Amino acid sequence: MSWIDVGSIDQIPVRxxxxxxxxxxxxxxxxxxxxxxxxxxDRCPHKGGxxxxxxxxxxxxxxxxxxxxFSLETGExxxxxxxxxxxxxxxxxxxxxxxxxxxxxxxxxx
Numbered sequence: 001m002s003w004i005d006v007g008s009i010d011q012i013p014v015r016x017x018x019x020x021x022x023x024x025x026x027x028x029x030x031x032x033x034x035x036x037x038x039x040x041x042d043r044c045p046h047k048g049g050x051x052x053x054x055x056x057x058x059x060x061x062x063x064x065x066x067x068x069x070f071s072l073e074t075g076e077x078x079x080x081x082x083x084x085x086x087x088x089x090x091x092x093x094x095x096x097x098x099x100x101x102x103x104x105x106x107x108x109x110x
Contacts, residue, residue: 001089004101009037009092017052017061022104027088028052029097030061030072037097038072039088046083 012018012031019042020027026042028051038059042052049065059072069078075087089100 002101003098006097006099009095009097015056019052024104030056037090037092039090039099040075041086044068
């Protein structure tokens, strides 16, 4: 893994998100009320809604368009919905957000 410092945890509001533009598209960095950080794709697979505009609750995010709920840990849709979003390895060290750049550099064919 190739870890990259992408900023301070304080740059993400509690129960909020921030966008990181990468070669694989926009990645949403989410901060929970427990000061945990998760990284996922920013697009809902249902209608492409921006998950970074969604509501963070526990270790989940709710899509702002149609209320689909995704686990920030696994990316799996919860409840009756089916689908999954990409997740990326991320951690917090000394108040800094560190993300695995190896996965973010992989561009897939459209």
